[in-house]
Amino acid sequence: MRRIDIDDPEVDMDPGQRLLYRGELFTGEVEERLGGAVVSLETYADGVLHGPNQEWYKDGTLRSEGMARGGRPVGITRDWHPNGTLAAEREFAEDGLTMLSDREWDETGQPTRAWRKDGD
Template identity: 70%
Template sequence: MAEAERINIDDPEVDMDLGQRLLYRGKLFTGEVEEYLGGARVSLESYVEGLPDGPAWEWYKNGTLESEMTVRKGRAVGVAKRWHPNGVLASERTFSDDNGAMLSVREWDENGQPTKSWSKGES
């Protein structure tokens, strides 16, 4: 299997069309898109036909993982996680695999203490 094409979001040949789809050299892009800040990679997302589709990660500038999620046709699916800068889990959001609806949210403070818990259908 061929390696996915990888581009930098700041490449001058990257653009968006009116439907907010990612274009590279005038064509809908399929591959991976990186973003750098001050020389440090801060995000990596997968795209299919111009839409986010597949795994996506964000890092703090120091290289610590900030978030990870999966996207299908531009919508979050499954479990999305975010971490505090100290590496402690900050949130976990669960999305429906069929339409991206949020099903649950759990959040923690920087010490790992729960601060929020919500599930669809709770009153």
């Protein structure tokens, strides 16, 4: 799969907020680096976020992961605290518009929020 750096001077956005590379809608992976380390990796199709995406803290600890379809989140997305403890887990419907659940934890792993669309 083709991979580009988000900071490449040939990366741009069109008026519809689609990602362009060398003037064309981009399909492939887009990475962002900070001090030589990859801190973000996103997958695009025809200029729109579409596929897996991940972010890392500067030390390499996973910060977030999820899946997008047509620019919207689908399935389960997760965020982690800098210490590696799960911070949040959200579930989205396949339409990418409806959040089905939202759970959050503090840095010690204690639950701080739990919500489900059906009220459970």
